[in-house]
Amino acid sequence: MTNKKQLIIEKALHLFASKGFESTSIQEITDACGISKGSFYLSFKSKDELLVSIFEYFFSKISKRFTELDTIQRVSPKEKFHQLLVIQFEEIERHADFILMQIREQTNPLNKDMTELLASMQEHHHxxxxxxxxxxxxKDVQPYVADLIVMVKGLIHGYIEIILTHRQQLNTNELSVFIMERIDDLVLSLLSKQPQPFLSLSMLDKSLLQNAAHSSPRQDLLQEVLDCRNSTIDNDILVTLDVIAEELKKDKPRTPVIKGMLANLVEDKDMLALQQKLMTYVTNQTD
Structure with a gap:
């Protein structure tokens, strides 16, 4: 990663965390970096591509810490497990504001790149x-690995929720020790009682593939609207695309509102393809 890309990611990360993704403009990002818009677009095609890069940045940092931990020979597997939990909680605390922003704005659709990245991250974690x-x-635990993955992720997410929503400062080391003890209890119970496993690893893999493939036509169209919004500086077009985007985010978009906005896009040749897709969408709606 170039120094300029890293600068943009770090400045955007701060702005997204404080203002929100939708409310932060590319102009604000470039001002914070001290660069031109042209320089920004040489690094990222859009604000959405930048968001994907921020997640990749997080993922690479955590993966690097995991890899470094795994190469230490003198550390026992159980201690590595404990440290893996510590790393997760530390990174969550470090980037809590950004994560909360993503939760608040989760009504926004995930584009294909983001969906594939999140699926890859999940697969890597599994x-x-x-x-x-x-x-x-x-090896005796092998039949129960899929169930253990789901149960442990649920256990971890419960504490992550406390860290994020209540902004509660927790001792990550003590918390990780406590969770490890509960995992010991789970494994001991499974190995002693030997129940029939409920999940298989293939079921987890199938779930990941389905999530990665899931996308509705409305979500795809909304993503195109947002991409076009990030690539224009015309104020009238920006307002038009904002109105259309807000409608497409709704479970039941008001097609007359969208149709009424389309005339504003006709005279901009860069928006003609989007205008045609939106016209097709509103024409095909029956509700």
Whole structure:
């Protein structure tokens, strides 16, 4: 990653966390970086591409810490598991404002790149957990790995919610020790009682693939509107696209409102393709 790209990511991260993704303009990002819009577009095609890069940036940082931890020979598998939990909680606390922004604006659709990235991150996380469960508890735990992954993720997410929504400062080391003890209890119970596993790893993989493939025509169209919004500086077009985007975010968009906005796009040749797609969309709506 170039120094300029990293600068843009770090400045945008701060702005998104404080103002929100939708409320932050590319102009504000370039002003914070001390660069021109042209320089920004040499690094990122749009604000959405920048958001994907921010997630990739997070992912690479966490993955690097996991990889470094895994290469330490003198650390036991259980201690690696404990440190893996600590790393997750530390990164959540470090970027709490940005994560909360994403939760607040989760009505926005995920574009294809973001969906594929999140699915890849999930798959990577599952692979790490799978390995560390077997390394820590032995091959006998293999049949229950899928169930353990789901249960442990649920346990972790409960504490993440406390960290984020209540902004509660928790001792990440003590919390990770406590969770490890609960995981020990889970594994001991499963190995002693040997119930029939409820999930399989193939079921988890199938779920990830389905999530990655899921996208509605309205979401795809909204994503195009947002992409076009990020690439124009015409104030009239910006207002028009904002109105259309707000309608497309609704469960039942008001097609007359969208149709009424389309005339504003006709004279801009860069918007003609989008205008035609929007016209097709409103024409095909029956509700």
């Amino acid at each position: 692979t790490i957990l799978h390995k560390i469960f077997v390394d820590t508890y032995g």
